[in-house]
Amino acid sequence: MKRFALFVLGSAVALASAASLRAENWPQWRGARLDGISAEKDLPTKFSPTENVAWRFPLPGPAGASPVVWDNQVFLTTVDGNDLTLMCIGTDGKLQWKQVVSEGNKVVRDGEGNSASPSPSTDGKHVWAFMANGTLACYTVDGKEVWKLNVQDRYGKLDIAFGMTSSPVLDGDKLYLQLIHGEGNPDTREAVVVCLDAASGKEIWKRDRPSDGKNECEHSYASPIIYRDAKHEFLLTHGADYAIAHRLKDGSEIFRVGNLNPKGNYNPTLRFVATPVAAEGMIVIPSAKNGPVFCLKPDAEGDVSFQDAAYFWQRERDTPDVPSPLVHDGIVYLCRENGNLITVDAKTGEEFYTQPTVRDRHRASPVYADGHIYLTARNGNITVVKAGKTFEIVSTNDMKESISASPAIAGGTIYIRTFDALYAIRKAK
Template sequence: MRIFSLISTATICWVLSVALPSAQAENWPQWRGPKLDNISHETDLPISWSSTENVAWKIPMPGPGGASPVVWDDRIFVTAAAGDDLLLMCINTDGKELWRKVVGQGNKTARTDEGNSASPSPCTDGKHVWSYMGNGAIGCYDFDGNEIWNFNMQDRYGRFDIQFGMTSTPVLDGDRLYFQLIHGDGDAATQEALVVCLDKLTGKEIWKQPRPSEAVAENEHAYASPTIYRDDEREFLLTHGADLIVAHDLDTGKEIWRSGGLNPPDRYDRTLRLVASPTTAEGIIVAPSAKRSPLLALRPDGTGDITDSKTYRLWQHEKTPDVPTPVVYDGIVYLCMENGNLTTLDAKTGETFYKQKRTHRQRHRASPIYADGHIYLTARDGRITVVKAGPEFEVVSVNEMKDSLAASPAISNGTIYLRTFDNLWAIRKE
C-alpha cells in the first residue's frame, strides 16, 4: 500500500507539473483584461515579431474597427463595421471564423481614420457575449451565435448627442452590465447624462442614475469608459467625463463621491473632452484628463465632493495621457502620451522615475499593456514598442506590423491578439 501511495503521489505530482503551463493561461474577457487593469499574468510571451515572424495566423476583417478583441478559451470575439452593418464576429483560436451577427446598422466614422461605430469592445463571461455599438445597438449572444436579446440604448435612454460617437465600452461585472452615457448639448430639457446598470441575461434595467455636472461645450462629451474599483474593504463603479470622476454604489448607482480638478476653472478649456479612462490599483485611483490639464491620483475612501480635499488627493502630475489609459503595476504608474513618449511615476508619491522618454513619435490610440515584465506600446501606424518594466527606461524591441491599428492588444494562452484595421493577428512564439 505504501509503495502504491508513493507511486500515486509521484504520478499526481508529475501530472500537475505537466499541466501547470496550461493552467497559467488566462482569459481576456473584456477591454483592459480580467481585472480591468491592462495587466496580463501570462509568461513566456513573444517580445519580438514582424508581419511574418512569430505570426501564428492572421485573418482578414470585413471592415475596420477600433475595439479590442476579447478571448475565452478557444473563442475570440471582435467587432467590425462592414458598410452599414455593425458586426460581432466569433473566431476560434486556430484563426477560423465560426459566425458573425449584425448587432445593428448605421455606421459613422470619426475624423476619417480615428474610429467608427464599432469602437466599443465586446465582453464575455464564457457562456454569452455582449456587443455594444456606438449607435446604441446592443446585443447578447450565446457562444453558438444565437441571439438572446437585442435593443438600442437610444430608444430607451434618449438620443446620443456626442460629436465623435459613443465609444465608451461597458463594464461586465457579475450578472450586471454598467454603462456611462455622458453626452449632451447643454439643454437639460432634452439631454441628460446617465449611468445605467442592466441585467446581463435579460437586458432589463436594474437602475439608472442621473450624472449632473457643470461641464459646458465639448466637455459634456465623454469618450472614456467606466471601470470598477475593488479592494478588501470597498467596491464601486467609476465614471469618467464632463470634468469629473465619480464613484457610484454598484447596487443602486447612488453617488458616493466626486472629484473635479481635471479641468481647472482658472484656465478652463471648453474643448477638454475626456478620452483616456481611469485605472486602479489597491489604494489608488489614477484619473487622467486631456491636453494641458493634470493627471490626478486619488484615494478610494472619500465621500461627497473631494475636489479640494488634500486628504483624498494623493498627488497630481502636470502632464496627462490624452487617449491611452494609464497602467499601474508593482508600485509604478506608466503614462503613454499621445505622441508615444513614456513617463513612469511612483504610485505612492507621484515622484518621477523617468519622464517623457521617446519611443515612436506617432499617434498612440491604444492603451499600454503590462505582461511578463514588459510594457507594450501600440502606435497607430502598426509599430509596437516593447519597453522593460521598472524604474529605468529600456526599449527591448520594436515590432513593425505594417498594418494600421487603434485597438488595444488582448493576451490569452501565450498569444497576443492584435485587431488592426484590416486583419486580426495572432502573435505567438514559434
C-alpha cells in the same frame, strides 16, 4: 502579474473562478481586471507581419474595438460595409460565426473611428456587444441572439459627435453603462448611468449624473471601471469634467473628483478619452490635452476636488490624452499621445523618467505582460519597453498596418487588431 489577496477590479465575470484566472482569459477591454495586466509568460517581444505570427485573419473593415478572449474563442466587433457586426474567431484562426448586430456605420476622426468602436465583453457563456448608435445585444458564445435593445429607445436620443463609443463594463451578472453626451446648457445635458441585468437586458437601476461641465462630452469616449477591495466597491464613471463613484446597489453617488478641467483656465473643447485605472488601494485618474493626473485614495466621500488629503499625489500636467494609464508593481505608466512614456512612483508621484518612443499618435492603451510594457502607435509600430524604473526599449515592431485598438493577451498569445486584420502573435513551438 502581482496577485492581490483582497483586490479584484471589476472583472467580467466577478470573475467566474480562480480557474478562469489561471486560464488567463481576456474577457473585456483591458483584460479581466480592466487594468491592462496579463499573467502570461514567455510571450514574444519581437514580431512583425511575418515573424512569430501564428495566423492572420483578414477583417471586413476597421475599428478601434479591442478583441476579447475566452478559452478557444476570440470575439470582436467590426464594420462590414454598412453593417455593424460581432465576429467569433477560434484561437486556431478560423471563423466560427458572425452576426449583424445593427446597421448604419458612421466614420469619424478622419477614418480612425467608426460605429463598431466599443469593445465587447464575455463570460465564456455569453458575449455582449455595444455599438456607437446605441444598439446593445447579447449572444451565446455559439452565436445565437439572446436579447437586443437600443439605449436611445430607453434613455433618449444620443447627441455625441463620434457616437457612444464608451465600452460597457460586465461585472458578474450585471452590465454597467455610462451614457454621457450632449453639450451646451448643463441643465439640459443628457447624462445617465445605468445598470442592466446581463442575462435579460432589463434595467436594474438608472441614475442621473449631474455636472456643471460645458461642452466636454460631445467628443468623449471614456469607459467606466469598477473598484473593489476589502472595504470598498463602486462603479467609477468618467466624463463631463468629473470622475464620479457610484454605489453598485443603486448607483447613488459616493464621491466626485473635479478640477480635471480647471475652472480658472477652462477649456471648452476638453473631452475625456483616457479611462481611469485602479490598482491596490488607489485609482489613477487622467484628464485630457496635457491636463492634470490625480492618484486618488479609494475611501473618498463627497466632492473631494480640492481636498488634498483625498489624494496620494497630483500631477498638474502630462496626462495621457487617449491611452489609459497602467499601474504595475508600484509604478504608474503614462503613455502620452505623442509616444512619450512617463513613469512615476504609484504612492508618491515621484517621476522616474520621461522618454520618447515611436513619434506617432498613440490611441491604444498600454498592456503589461512578463516584465514588459507594450505600447501601440497608430502607424502600426508596437514598442516593447522593459518594466521598471529605468527606461529600456527592448524592441520596436512594425506591423505595417494602422492600429488604434489595444492588444489582448491570453493563452500565450498577443492578439493585435489592426485596421486590416486580427493577428495572433506567439512564439513558434
